[in-house]
Amino acid sequence: MVWIHIFMKELKRPPEALHAWLIMLKAWQSMSRYLLPSLTEEGLGDSDFRVLEVLLHKGPMPVNAIGPKVDLNPGSVSVAVDRLYKKELVRRVESTRDRRVRTVSLTEKGREIFVPLFRRHTALIKLAFQDVSPEELQQLELVLKKIGKRAKDLAEKSQHA
Amino acid sequence: MVWIHIFMKELKRPPEALHAWLIMLKAWQSMSRYLLPSLTEEGLGDSDFRVLEVLLHKGPMPVNAIGPKVDLNPGSVSVAVDRLYKKELVRRVESTRDRRVRTVSLTEKGREIFVPLFRRHTALIKLAFQDVSPEELQQLELVLKKIGKRAKDLAEKSQHA
DNA sequence: GTCATTTATATCGACGCCGATATATACGAT
């Protein structure tokens, strides 16, 4: 039982930030497993879903604008858009001003497939959050925003170093 | 601007659960990006880290016990352990009772590499959580636990259906 | 004891993502 000893000695009581992070990890994994099936039934992956979501809610945009919004590098966005293109869910329009850019937008088919899917998705999330009161939800958003922002800042800072 | 219209109409104000989930997504992505470099510098991936973590803190265990703890399927655990084995960070001991099972444990080298890495990792997390008060942290854990548990239950329920 | 079933682990083929690079186009300095 040496390892348990070491664990206790090293951490005393689990430092709170780490503990919270582990719980966040668990919650994240559970949510992901829970939400994924409804996408795969539709033949979509997680990234595809997020791309469609951003296109629906923010409107048409060039490939390079999608990447940051869905946390994907340019190459991955390119292939994701291509997958969706092959399924005729999105359209690529070449810009006349700048012949390098191709603006991506939802097709009618894309809209028809995605809007109901998104609605189901939203309902599933609501179900999973059913035990959380409005006040708790607000508090949760506040805290997660702080953490996300700080993590982003710190990540950028260490990039430069 | 049709899409914005549709968005507003469809969602009125963003339904709170969905909104919170999106913020969680962002926070998660930021944290992952922030934490990953310290692992890759050591030549490890996310899964490898979690396997080492569970071995350090829960002690030696057979391959099939690792999977559930790190949210990986048996095949993935097998190759993850193999990666770590090739780096001599873990050892596989064949059980005499049941000759199918191979109990995985950290080697000395594994411990030497991982313990400081884990300490750095913990420090990074603490930094990212610096803006969160102890009360907020407690509240965060509470709420995330509720969400995780409910999501897990719901996922299992829809499995059977 | 023998055979069917179950369990532990490893392997296989497919797929998605990443980092790096290639290609095409635009922009800016001179």
Added chain:
DNA sequence: ATCGTATATATCGGCGTCGATATAAATGAC
């Protein structure tokens, strides 16, 4: 106007995960 640099997108090779399956060993019914 030309040339070097920067930007948008696509492509390539490598890697990690998945689901399905293979292999080996244990268990249980008879």
